[in-house]
Amino acid sequence: MATLYPHPVMRHCRAPQNYGRLKHPGQTFRGRNYFCGDALEISVKFDRRQKITAIAWQGSGCALTQAAASIFSEMIKGKTLDQVRRMKSETLIKQLKIELSPVRRKCALLPLYTMKQEDPAAD
């Protein structure tokens, strides 16, 4: 029981990046994990070329969701919404460096599916 989750997950859940709320967001996305009721809110700002320049997220959730949201928020800066929505689940999962059960996979993918505006059950 020396390590609970691999280092990247623990680091991001202990010191989450981009946590909070944007003052005048270009767009806000809300998602919910039906399995546990955890909720996530992601707001973003775009530049003239529709690229994401600022991002903030907040929500209650397990360490996996929190870490995934933090890592995800770093990954999507400079991308357009279309590019984000085309992102594959594995691209995010790979960053967590952890084997996930089908149920916990939905925790990790909540940020991505929140921006896709889709149900993670479809994964």
Next chain:
Amino acid sequence: MSIGTKTDFPIFRRAGTPARPLVYLDSAATSQKPRSVIAAEQRWYERQNANINRGAYRLAEAATLSFEAVRQKVARFIKAPSAKNIVFTKGTTESINLVTAAWARQNLKPGDVILLTRMEHHSNIVPWQLLAKEKKLSLRFWPIDQRGALTDEQPDQLFRGVRLLAITHISNVLGTINPLEKIIKQAHRHGAAVLVDAAQSAPHLLLNVRRLKPDFLAFSGHKLLGPTGIGILYVDQKRYSEMRPYQSGGDMVVDVTQRHATFKPAPHRFEAGTQPLAQVAALGAAVDYLTELGMGRIRRYEQQLTRYAYRRLAALPAVTVYGPTGDHLGSARGRPKGSRNGDRGPLISFNVQGIHAHDLATWLDRSNVAIRAGHHCARPLHQRLGVAATARISFSVYNNRRDVDRFITALKQIILAWQRSTHIR
């Protein structure tokens, strides 16, 4: 067969090793099955299988008799006056939906009130929400206090306009045991019918419907050491005349012409189509198993185990336990007079400060400790508690103190590792 041992339950040999035994603490979700229950289902298919209530051959007649014998057994198990009071369904959820469709839809009028409690499982909320929208009924929720007990309310106010009270016997999150005898009397005095969700109580204490006098009482086979796919609805004889058929089709009719059908009397009227025959046979074996152990003895044993677990859990720093407090746990002292609010069923929900219940469940699983994490299908209750999720341990006859000790040891290691991880950068 002996209480607190796992020898009768094959899963414990398969899903664990001597060094890392399966510590199954999720019996409130579904119980494990003794060998006799598994064998009964297999025996049905190997020696008894034929459809009931039709074939005029010996195998089919024997099948019918053995099916009806289980109905009788279930009636005795909950002290029902007759086997006629017992309707087979596929679970508590279907039992409640049956009451919604067959009784409430026929008997409630726009403006009537259905009284629920804040501690109900979704299965005893959502069917009423749908019916309320359809029939323009209103829903009222009986609040709970800090200790997870129903609040003291003025009965005249609480029951004003109420035609039905749908209430859980034991909360699947808090463990609260509602003082049903008193509540049902009050409800009846105010002209309300009562549906009891006994999913969490039927496996753990002696149910006596002749004393409780509910109009309807629902529970599941699979939480009762029995198989999945079979549930029970007890109906008070006098309510049958107010009910319409629920599902319809074969086996529930006396005669059918091109435009008309006449129906069998209850309970068969409410059992359309071929029933889960093998599961009913296995349910009979589950009832036998519990009856042989003795429901009174089971209650006392599980109460002691729960009290022990509560003490160990509440002693850990950073742990919040929900529901009735330990001081009242099963002891007569300190219990408000005439109330059993301090009493608790064999389950404990809790949270560890800073750690989400899901992470806890994942980490405990590494020690082969199986607990439930989430909202336990009781979102309105969790909104009241002000948390998104809780972790829950729950017991059955095969659990013992060693299970509790293994759980506590694993939990302590997790809390320690979590506290150490604050320094990770």
